[in-house]
Amino acid sequence: MKNVICFFYVLLFIGCQKADDVSSCIPVPEHFPDITYPDNNQPTEARLALGKQLFFDTQLSIDSTISCASCHFPEFAFSDTIPLSKGVNGAFGPRNAPSLLNAAYSPYFNKDGGVKKLDLFALVPIEDHKEMGISALRLTKRLASNTALQDQAQAAYGRPLDAFVMTRALGIFVRSLNSGDSRYDAYLQDSMALSAAEERGRVLFHSPRTNCSQCHEGIFFTNHQFENNGALEMYSDQGRKLVTAKETDRATFKVPSLRNVAITGPYMHNGSYATLEEIVDHYDQGGYDHPNKSPLIQPMHLDPQEKADLIAFLHTLTDQRYTTSRSEQ
Ligand code: HEC
Ligand code: HEC
Structure with a gap:
């Protein structure tokens, strides 16, 4: 088992260089099925890095106080520690925030299965007024002058940081969170x-x-x-x-x-x-x-x-x- 653990970690740090180098970009435990990615969102190192950056960025909420990680804590398997999560303006949503681990294998998302595509998911919490509360358009304008993020978006998707880029990069990051090492x-x-x-x-x-x-x-x-x-x-x-x-x-x-x-x-x-x-x-x-x-x-x-x-x-x-x-x- 030790060898298997090392294998995961080595891959995690090497990362991937090319778009077709999927297996080394997001390592999948050997006993798990392969992850399938849509044609327009194959994983690359630049996409994974951008997704990770955005996941921890509070600029994605209207008052810049809440990031995805405010409700999905990495140290609690990317779940929240309180019954109902607190979004912007202290608002509580109606549901408990689940772990994001192995979400790549889910056929649909949320507890009612109301969202079908992981690559579009991020827009749900971003625009929800009880979560991050900002429209995708306003967020795109806000980040337009952020040269570091714009450079990352160009490197990852060859276009400026817009809703398309944000949700897809976050989709790649969420898919990288696989858990098969217990x-x-x-x-x-x-x-x-x-x-x-x-x-x-x-x-x-x-x-x-x-x-x-x-x-x-x-x-x-x-x-x-x-x-x-x-x-x-x-x-x-x-x-x-x-x-x-x-x-x-x-x-x-x-x-x-x-x-x-x-x-x-x-x-x-x-x-x-x-x-x-x-x-x-x-x-x-x-x-x-x-x-x-x-x-x-x-x-x-x-x-x-x-x-x-x-x-x-x-x-x-x-x-x-x-x-x-x-x-x-
Ligand atoms: C009929 C299907 C079914 C069976 C059988 C079942 N569960 Fe569940 N379990 C569920 C559903 C559905 C939920 C989530 C309910 C909700 O969200 O309100 C759940 C939730 C849970 C949770 C909470 C997980 C979380 O993240 O919130 C645990 C722990 C759990 N079940 C353990 C068990 C154990 C142990 C058994 C056997 C004694 C069992 N379940 C049998 C369907 C089932
Ligand atoms: C204010 C708290 C909060 C914030 C901020 C938040 N989430 Fe969530 N997240 C939740 C809750 C609550 C659910 C469950 C919602 C439901 O079932 O209706 C959820 C569900 C999800 C799911 C579905 C998981 C599954 O297996 O069904 C994904 C994926 C997800 N969030 C990703 C993100 C990403 C990416 C961000 C940042 C853009 C984010 N979340 C920001 C609270 C939050």
Whole structure:
């Protein structure tokens, strides 16, 4: 496993030089699928550098106080640490900010799946008046006199820094945030890598007793579907119904990946669960009733040891590379 870790890091620092040199630009863990990029946004070192620069830049908000990293903290797997994130003018949005790790593999974005393209995503928070609150046009004008950023935009996309360039560079940066270097990944290479408690938790997680892996399935711990898991007694957020207008989608939300879940709390679409212990208790009791609640969520009658094992297993999904700040790197 050590060799695999070194391999990732070496690639991270070499970066990529040419547009066709995709694999060295954004290294993908060997056991992950390749990332596909649109024709007009193949990764290059210049694009990645510009995206990273913009991600940490507060100029992207109307009052220059908020950057993407204000809600997606690198040291918490690019998620927020409070239930609802604070945008410009102290406004709180309606949802909890998720981790951005492995977003490259998601077929759609946001908890209702309302955004389909990662390369257009950045315009959503930039223009949202509860997040960064600035129109793309005004932002383009603001940055027109910033010669350093303009030079970077020319080097990356051969044109001035406009909405096209900004969202695409940010899309490249977000895709570079892949996470496949946890103790669970070590286990995939060496079945002895987990402790006895973690291994019992892993078996329980993948058993019909809990059904966890029916929804949190595969290498990314999500089936990318929308489900109601009975988390709340009352839902003020319509979830997927906002996109499809179907009553059967009311209060269903994207099944989140559980990678790095030990450091991405608070949890659920509105951040209403503070700890993994609360979540396991919730599932153990079968959750609140809701017309759209999945039949997979049933009382489980786990004993304290089993609950502790399940939580121990969830802790093996943390990739230590995303537990430190990287804004200065
Ligand atoms: C004020 C806080 C805030 C800021 C600033 C912010 N985000 Fe987010 N981000 C959120 C929240 C909240 C969500 C979930 C929204 C939802 O589900 O409707 C989210 C979701 C996302 C997602 C979708 C993840 C997924 O898997 O569904 C991406 C990608 C993303 N943000 C990238 C960015 C980028 C890039 C920026 C900077 C341009 C940014 N965010 C700025 C709070 C923020
Ligand atoms: C029917 C599908 C389904 C099953 C089965 C299921 N989950 Fe979930 N899980 C979800 C959905 C959907 C959410 C997000 C709900 C929301 O955003 O309100 C979620 C959220 C979570 C979260 C919070 C993650 C976050 O970032 O907010 C954890 C932890 C979790 N589940 C663990 C488990 C465990 C452990 C089991 C087994 C005991 C399990 N889940 C079974 C669908 C499921």
